[in-house]
Amino acid sequence: xxxxxxxxxxxxxxxxxxxxxxxxxxxxxxxxxxxxxxxxxxxxxxxxxxxxxxxxxxxxxxxxxxxxxxxxxxxxxxxxxxxxxxxxxxxxxxxxxxxxxxxxxxxxxxxxxxxxxxxxxxxxxxxxxxxxxxxxxxxxxxxxxxxxxxxxxxxxxxxxxxxxxxxxxxxxxxxxxxxxxxxxxxxxxxxxxxxxxxxxxxxxxxxxxxxxxxxxxxxxxxxxxxxxxxxxxxxxxxxxxxxxxxxxxxxxxxxxxxxxxxxxxxxxxxxxxxxxxxxxxxxxxxxxxxxxxxxxxxxxxxxxxxxxxxxxxxxxxxxxxxxxxxxxxxxxxxxxxxxxxxxxxxxxxxxxxxxxxxxxxxxxxxxxxxxxxxxxxxxxxxxxxxxxxxxxxxxxxxxxxxxxxxxxxxxxxxxxxxxxxxxxxxxxxxxxxxxxxxxxxxxxxxxxxxxxxxxxxxxxxxxxxxxxxxxxxxxxxxxxxxxxxxxxxxxxxxxxxxxxxxxxxxxxxxxxxxxxxxxxxxxxxxxxxxxxxxxxxxxxxxxxxxxxxxxxxxxxxxxxxxxxxxxxxxxxxxxxxxxxxxxxxxxxxxxxxxxxxxxxxxxxxxxxxxxxxxxxxxxxxxxxxxxxxxxxxxxxxxxxxxxxxxxxxxxxxxxxxxxxxxxxxxx
Ligand code: GAL
Numbered sequence: 001x002x003x004x005x006x007x008x009x010x011x012x013x014x015x016x017x018x019x020x021x022x023x024x025x026x027x028x029x030x031x032x033x034x035x036x037x038x039x040x041x042x043x044x045x046x047x048x049x050x051x052x053x054x055x056x057x058x059x060x061x062x063x064x065x066x067x068x069x070x071x072x073x074x075x076x077x078x079x080x081x082x083x084x085x086x087x088x089x090x091x092x093x094x095x096x097x098x099x100x101x102x103x104x105x106x107x108x109x110x111x112x113x114x115x116x117x118x119x120x121x122x123x124x125x126x127x128x129x130x131x132x133x134x135x136x137x138x139x140x141x142x143x144x145x146x147x148x149x150x151x152x153x154x155x156x157x158x159x160x161x162x163x164x165x166x167x168x169x170x171x172x173x174x175x176x177x178x179x180x181x182x183x184x185x186x187x188x189x190x191x192x193x194x195x196x197x198x199x200x201x202x203x204x205x206x207x208x209x210x211x212x213x214x215x216x217x218x219x220x221x222x223x224x225x226x227x228x229x230x231x232x233x234x235x236x237x238x239x240x241x242x243x244x245x246x247x248x249x250x251x252x253x254x255x256x257x258x259x260x261x262x263x264x265x266x267x268x269x270x271x272x273x274x275x276x277x278x279x280x281x282x283x284x285x286x287x288x289x290x291x292x293x294x295x296x297x298x299x300x301x302x303x304x305x306x307x308x309x310x311x312x313x314x315x316x317x318x319x320x321x322x323x324x325x326x327x328x329x330x331x332x333x334x335x336x337x338x339x340x341x342x343x344x345x346x347x348x349x350x351x352x353x354x355x356x357x358x359x360x361x362x363x364x365x366x367x368x369x370x371x372x373x374x375x376x377x378x379x380x381x382x383x384x385x386x387x388x389x390x391x392x393x394x395x396x397x398x399x400x401x402x403x404x405x406x407x408x409x410x411x412x413x414x415x416x417x418x419x420x421x422x423x424x425x426x427x428x429x430x431x432x433x434x435x436x437x438x439x440x441x442x443x444x445x446x447x448x449x450x451x452x453x454x455x456x457x458x459x460x461x462x463x464x465x466x467x468x469x470x471x472x473x474x475x476x477x478x479x480x481x482x483x484x485x486x487x488x489x490x491x492x493x494x495x496x497x498x499x500x501x502x503x504x505x506x507x508x509x510x511x512x513x514x515x516x517x518x519x520x521x522x523x524x525x526x527x528x529x530x531x532x533x534x535x536x537x538x539x540x541x542x543x544x545x546x547x548x549x550x551x552x553x554x555x556x557x558x559x560x561x562x563x564x565x566x567x568x569x570x571x572x573x574x575x576x577x578x579x580x581x582x583x584x585x586x587x588x589x590x591x592x593x594x595x596x597x598x599x600x601x602x603x604x605x606x607x608x609x610x611x612x613x614x615x616x617x618x619x620x621x622x623x624x625x626x627x628x629x630x631x632x633x634x635x636x637x638x639x640x641x642x643x644x645x646x647x648x649x650x651x652x653x654x655x656x657x658x659x660x661x662x663x664x665x666x667x
Contacts, residue, residue, distance in 0.1 A: 004306050004396050007274050007345055008250050009079075009147045012042060013392055014346035015384045016078070017366055018312065019044035021069045022053050023355055029069060032353065033076035035367060039377075040384025043079050044352060045150050045311070046070070047136075049115065051085035055132050058092060063139055074145035081252075082146055084136060084238050086129040087153035088115045097124035103164035106210045114359075116154075119162040120230045121170035126237060133238045137245035149242045150311075151253040154278065155231040160262035161223070163207045167230075172202050174226040189498045190218040214418045217499040224413045228264045236271060252276040254311040257302065258295040258428075264409040265302050266449045275303035278312035278350070281335065283325035287436065289630055292335060293613065294435045294445075296342035298407060300399060301447035303343070307396065310339040312350040315376050316364035324362065330659040332379045333387060334628055337661045340391065341615040341626040342444075343399050347388065390644050391663060397619030401446040402602055403459040405434055408450050411467035414499055415491070422523035424540040424583075430463035430489050436586035437593055441604040442614045454479040459600035465492040467499070473509035480513060481573030485600035487593075488514060490541050490581045491521075514579045515549030515570030522560040530559030530582055532566045536591055538582030542566070545581050553578075554592070567592055609635045612656065625664045629656040641666040 016036065021029050036044070047054070047066060055061055073080055093100055094112050100122040102110045110117050118125050140146055179185040183199060192198045197216060199205055208215040208223050239251045250273035255265055257277050269275055277299040281288045299308050315332050317324035327335070336347040354365035366380045412427040438445050438461070446457070450472035454460050460479060465472070465488075473493065480486050493510030495501055502508025505517035522542040524530065529539045533554045542556065545565040552565035561581075568579045576599050580592065597604060608614060611631035617624040625639050639654040644663040656662045 004398060006396050007307050007309070008248065010043070010345065013340070013388050013395060014043040014309065014348060015039075015388055016041040016043040017045065017349035017352050018048060019046050019352040020049070020355070021046070022050050022065065023358070024353065026065070026068070028353075029072050033072050033078065035372065036078055036352070037076055039366065039381045040388065041078060041352075041366075043081055043147060043346065043348065044073065045081040045083060045348070046073075047085050048083040048150065048153050049085060049088050051088060051132055052090035054085060054136070055090060058096065058128075059131065061135055070140065070143055070145050074143070078145070079147035080143070080145040081148040081150045082136070082140055082143075083150040084129070084133045084152060084242070086132065086151075086234070086238065089118050089125060089128060093118070093125065093128055097122070099164070099166055100125045101164070102159050102162050103167070105161070105163050105208070107163070114158075116157055116159045118159060119164050119167055120159060120227070120234060121162060121167045123166070126234065129234065130237055130241060133241045137242050141245040146246070146249055148274070149239075149246070149249055149251040150276075151235055151238045151242070151251060154254055154256055154260075155235060156228070156260050156263035157256070160231070161227050163209050168207045170230060171207050171223060171226050172205055174229065175205065175222065176202060178222065190216055190222075191498070191500060192216070217414070217417045220417055221410065221413060221497070221499055224262065225264070225410070228262060228267065228409075231263060232268060232271065235268070239271070250274045252309065252311075254278045255299070255302075257299045258291075261409070261412060266409070269302040269304070274309055275299060275306070276309040276311040279310065279339070280312075280314055280318050281327075283317065283321055284323055289335070289338060289613065289628075290436050290439050291432065292338055293342060293439055294432065296339045296344065297435075297445050298447045300343035301407075305343075305398060305446070307345040308343055309346040309348065310336075310344040311346070311348050313339070313348075314364050315349055315366055315368075315380060317362070319360050319363040326364075329375065329379070332376070333383050334630065334659065334661060336383060337387070337391075337626070338613065338628055340394065341399075341613075341617070341628065345395050347383065387645055390647075393619075393622075393644070393665070394617060394624060394663070397617040397624065399444060400616040400618050401457070402443040403438060403461065403600070404446045404448040404454060404457040405431060405438075405461045405463060406450045406465055407431065407447040408465060408467070408472075410497065411450075411465050414495065415464060415466035417499070421491075421521045422541060424523070424526075425464070425466075425491055427464050427466075430583075433584070433586045433589065434461045434463045434487075434489070437589040439613070440586065440590070440610070441593065441597070442608055443602065443604055444615055451475055454484060455482070457484070458602055459485045459487070459596065462486065462488040462492055464489050466494050467497065468493040468495075468502075468509040469497050470509065473513070476510065477513050477572070480575035480577050483574035485576050485578070485596060486513070487578045487580070487596055490543060490583070511548070513570070513572055513577050514568065515547065515572065515577070516565070516568055516579060517546045517548055518581070519544040519546050524559070528559075530561070530566075531557045532582070533557060534591055536584065536588045538566070538584055538588070540583040541581075543581040545579075550577075550579065553595075556582075608637060609633070612637070623666045625654075625666060626661070627654065627656045627664075628661045629658060632658045634658050639664040639666065
């Protein structure tokens, strides 16, 4: 039983959200604090978008309103996650430094009047951001309400990539670092003998802007790495200023795990004191709670299993999806507790009070436009005052995972560049299908970087790892040789970090481990399917697999690979490596996985009705079972102990009413 160190300065489950008092007259602030207290709010994020108000002209500061707000919050016993407001530079920065403007890949200069419209590599931006950060840190370092620093907002969101002249220069500098100032090394890594792209001088290298045809994929990958690092440099600059003023106050920034493709969060997670995540339901999807669980598991995993903060989610509808579906009664609590179940130690919302103006006025909030007479407000109060205080003992306990799925941003970038064998190759789709299978089988998943140790897991799933480094391949071989069970999806192990095909037959990095070669990729036409033994159907992709030590578990019965192996199994050292060479959806994977689980020694819990989500937590004093009933029917599950939300004691079963959550401390 393990206990994780608590998040410094947070001594209870945090409840609250983004608070934008600057959008409201000062008379509302005291009322806000009173309502926050009534709702059980104990933490709010303040100042995220207020640079233009705090520094109305270059180097002229006005902290008067923020002083008052922080004072009121402190008097009300509400702690503050204080932001550096650097996600939106004031309009004067664009005016005085036009070189801070964001340029897209077609060369268009993007406008202001929105947010995050600045170049991440701009020295003028960096200087101005450091100045406002320094001013805020100096002023509020000793403020008694300060619990946490919230740097910026959602790095890598809308301004992930900038193609301006300054970014191009910064890209060249970054490349000099990566290739040790050796242009020949860059030419080799980028394969510039292809299409005569050889560079004779660093100044000839450009950002991968719009071009007449496909741009060099290695150049594109390096530009993505460079861009992730450019934002990271901005984060580090602010973090270091904050740490200098307040070494004991944790520093975070809100990630967008699973939904932000542009930042390599494995690298980022090592740089923050606490991992924090924003998650918004894909409201129209019927299975959106599975996606929620996946994002929460990925967040916990990049946090190294440590507690993390749910920095934003919504009380009901958002404003930016095509159809902004409202949450149904009870959904707010179920979503919140699903994050908590998977390791979050906060339930924070965007936003405290619904804005009356601006682009997000139709976004839900803790205090809707209709105020305290609304269903949402009642649910907000119930969660904050009746439920969360009873779940505080979950803090510091550990989520128990049954298996790992590999996740690699760089491989995601690579597989979705242009001119792949099929436009239907989709990294996230493969991860989601595998995740859904395990979720439906009530198995809890950690995500893992392909080069990090996998020894804790009896089963590792590799949904699509097109880019597989030699280090990752070694790691997987070592894992299986020592007794692990591995399940690999098609189009994995194909290229290295420079998008160069591994030598020899496909899948170069994994063929020895899988005991097979792929003679030819056989992508399928749109809508075309292939049939496998047992009547399973695949689509998108097939392969001509040649066995070289593996056995065929299922063969294709029709299609371009008819008669050939579709699903294979290879004993390797003390373990087993499975391979699936076509796209099976989560339902079809259900016919393959039972044998894989059995080999891995995993027994999915049975007797649990479909649509009831289960998570186990382990702590030094007790173990917990969290059950979330997403269905309209009451459920009964085996569990003995004390149910924390109702206080009921359970002799050997716990009732989980339709749409409710139950947390059993097991005895
Ligand atoms: C987030 C963002 C918030 C707010 C929210 C709306 O991505 O950080 O500021 O815009 O979306 O859903």
